[in-house]
Amino acid sequence: MNVPEITEMAIDTAYRTLKADAEKNGYRLNPDEDFVKNLVRGLLKNEQRYGYRACPCRLASGKKEEDLDIVCPCDYRDADLEEHGACYCALYVNEAIASGKQKVAPIAERRPPRSQRGKAASVRVASTTEKPIFPLPVWRCKVCGYLCAREQPPGICPICNATKERFERFERFV
């Protein structure tokens, strides 16, 4: 199979977009530019072979619906940033690491193992006898936590630009 080479120019363009988006949204990229560009190469490679930007440090299945949680930025980024100061692959870091005051250390995988995937995160389906508390469904962006109340989740998260399929129902039934 003839696969086109990922050019330095494509990496550079993607890197600059990623950096600008991160900073606009209050995130920081790893200050090691070469390291980040290699991660970007991995992201572009995954986009090329799977059709989506799966985390370069995780094994993608090739089925997008099974890998939505690891499409960059992954569902685990914010929790890992909070606990470890960096996301799993260390593309995103906190202020202390971005300014060189703290170093990146290995992070234990937060994603459930293969055998448990899709179980813990499954959204409970309301039975017909249950009544919602709110007049409209509430949707939660799994990437950034944004909540909104409307019939359908937004096509694009207005906070972090995650796509519609990254939203889950966030509602208690009584």
Next chain:
Amino acid sequence: MLYALSTCQWCHKTKTLLEELGIAFDYDYVDLLEGKEQDTAMDTLERWNPSGSFPTLVIDNKRAIVGFREQEIREAFAA
């Protein structure tokens, strides 16, 4: 035996370190394996590291080091 991904920078750092230390090792880029081969590699990897994460370095079929833990890797081969 090093279980790695071809796109993973921590796997790359681990592999470079092993080369630098002059260690003889085999490695698999699990993302480049297909179908059954990939499943078999994952099954073996998960026996050493139930989370199935990368890099996982299995030393002499005795112990595993998960992640790029430079100090730990250096110490494991220091003897």
